[in-house]
Amino acid sequence: MTRLSPTGRKALLTLHLVTALGWLGTDLVLLTLGVAGLRGADPDVVYPTAGLLVTYLFAPLSVAVWLVGVASALLTPWGLLRWRWVLVKLVLTTVMLGLVLLLLTPRIRHLGALGGAASPHLRVDLVVPPAVSSTLLLVATVLSTYKPWGRLRPAAPTSRRAAPQRPGHPDGQRPAVEDPAGRRA
Numbered sequence: 001m002t003r004l005s006p007t008g009r010k011a012l013l014t015l016h017l018v019t020a021l022g023w024l025g026t027d028l029v030l031l032t033l034g035v036a037g038l039r040g041a042d043p044d045v046v047y048p049t050a051g052l053l054v055t056y057l058f059a060p061l062s063v064a065v066w067l068v069g070v071a072s073a074l075l076t077p078w079g080l081l082r083w084r085w086v087l088v089k090l091v092l093t094t095v096m097l098g099l100v101l102l103l104l105t106p107r108i109r110h111l112g113a114l115g116g117a118a119s120p121h122l123r124v125d126l127v128v129p130p131a132v133s134s135t136l137l138l139v140a141t142v143l144s145t146y147k148p149w150g151r152l153r154p155a156a157p158t159s160r161r162a163a164p165q166r167p168g169h170p171d172g173q174r175p176a177v178e179d180p181a182g183r184r185a
C-alpha cells in the first residue's frame, strides 16, 4: 500500500482528528438538545434544530470519519488489520455509521418534523442514542491515544539493522523517536 510523505501524513491526521472529534462534539450537542427537550425547552426549536444538525453535520461527518479513518490506517504503517486498537475502532465506527444512517438520522428528522407534537417516547430518541454513541466515541479516542493490546499477528521480519523494540509502534522495530515531520513514521 502507498505510504504518505511526512507532510501528507500530518495533513491526513489533522483531517482525521478534525472529523472524528468534530463527530464527537456534534454528538454531545445532540445529547444536550435531547436533554433540553426533556427538561421543557421549546420543542418547536429544539427538535427541528436537532433535525438540521443530524442531516447536515452528524450524518455527513459519520461518513467522513469512516473514510478518513480507513485512509489513515491504509496509508500509514499502522494498516487496517494489523493492530487490535485500529481494528476495534474500525468495527466500532462501522457499526455506528450503520446505526446513524439507517436508524438515527431518519428518526431525528421525523422528530424534527413533529416538533412540539412529538411523543415523550420519541423524544427519548434524542437522549439515549447520543449518550451511547458519545460514550463509544470517547472509548475510540482513548483507544487511539493509548493504543492498547498490541498486534493481531506478529510483525514480518525486516532487513533493518537491529533497533530497540518499541511495543505499540506500528512496525514494532523502530525506536521511540519522531520523524522530521513530528510523526512516528
Ligand code: HEM
Residues within 6 Å of the ligand: 009, 013, 016, 017, 020, 021, 023, 024, 065, 066, 067, 069, 070, 072, 073, 074, 076, 078, 079, 086, 089, 090, 093, 094, 137, 138, 140, 141, 144, 145, 183
Ligand atoms: C474507521 C475508523 C477509524 C480508523 C480505521 C482509525 C485509524 C486511525 C489510525 C491508523 C490512526 C494513526 C494515524 C497516524 O499515526 O498517522 C488514528 C489516529 C487517531 N484516531 Fe482514529 N481511526 C478511526 C476512527 C476514529 C474515531 C471514531 C476517533 C475518535 C472519535 C478517532 C480518534 C483518533 C485520534 C485521537 C488519533 C490520534 C492518535 C495519535 O496520534 O496518537 N479515530 N486513527
